[in-house]
Amino acid sequence: MANASEKISLLEKIMEAAVRSNKHSSDVLKAFRPVLVKKVDLVESLELSDDETLNLDESRFKEGIPLSRQNDLVPGSDACRTIALSLIPAISKGFPDMKPEMEKLESLIGKKTIDLSEYLAATPEKGEELIEQWSSDHNVAPYASAFLTRTVLRVYFAKKALNWAELIKGFAWEKGYCPICGSPPMIAKVREGITSRWLHCSCCGHEWVFSRVVCPACENTEQKEMTYFFVEDKDKDKETTFVCEKCKQYLITVTKVNDLAGIDADVSAISLVHLDVLMQGKGYKPMAECDWNMFP
Secondary structure (H helix, E strand, O other): OOOHHHHHHHHHHHHHHHHHHOHHHHHHHHHHHHHHHHHHHHHHHOOOOOOOOOOOOHHHHHOOOOHHHHOOOOOOHHHHHHHHHHHHHHHHHHOHHHHHHHHHHHHHHHOOOOOHHHHHHOOHHHHHHHHHHHHHHHOOOHHHHHHHHHHHHHHHHHHHHHHHHHHHOOOOOOOOOOOOOOOOEEEEEEEOOOOOEEEEEOOOOOEEEEOOOOOOOOOOOOHHHEEEEOOOOOOOOOEEEEEEOOOOEEEEEEEEEOOHHHOOHHHHHHHOHHHHHHHHHOOOEEOOOOOOOOOO
């Protein structure tokens, strides 16, 4: 099994190739590069408490209730603080304009004045209220707090999902959201000559097989309401966008993949950000909102 340095080396090579072949998204890729490298480093080397006992109710799982909703999987304060303080230098490097805000957050989190776990444990509405409260109380830009918190969440769940995936191994899952954390997919992969597609979770990075004739977002099965878009000057057989006219949502899709393990989903998704621009310009919404596909 590859260690952290080997995986980081592989990621660097993948990103270098992506920057060369995707000039339109090279600046975005370069900005996210330090963050993605630190994410791999943390997922591989970070030591987190494994004292939680997870339960899997097979009947509830078959009904479409993911592991996260069957257990309390909210990260604790210590884990959030450790991950955040490790990520802040990488975010500051990739996004220099955000550095002053990151320095404020570094101090507040280090002193335990702000506890990111409160945001992660809250409902979306309460989470937004917390962001606004931190902004008001500590003069921290909301976008910086939100960016850091989302990145912490992705690192934590990606780390934990490595073990949690074993608990659901062998059990069928027919939903378009993640069987582990319940988040929507951010990208799909289709292997050469295979009728199914693999959906990649936008939060924990888990992948699962899902039908190509069903919309992951709304479970629509009407083929006349689903299609694929592609950019004329790109290879339409490799870079496409699945679109559902019923729910008006889209999913970036990489096809004709020979080796699923040889593709980094984050790099692929960021490389194809021009497809996000195209689809959102047509009035569609991404199935998963990520920091690189949320435009003003």
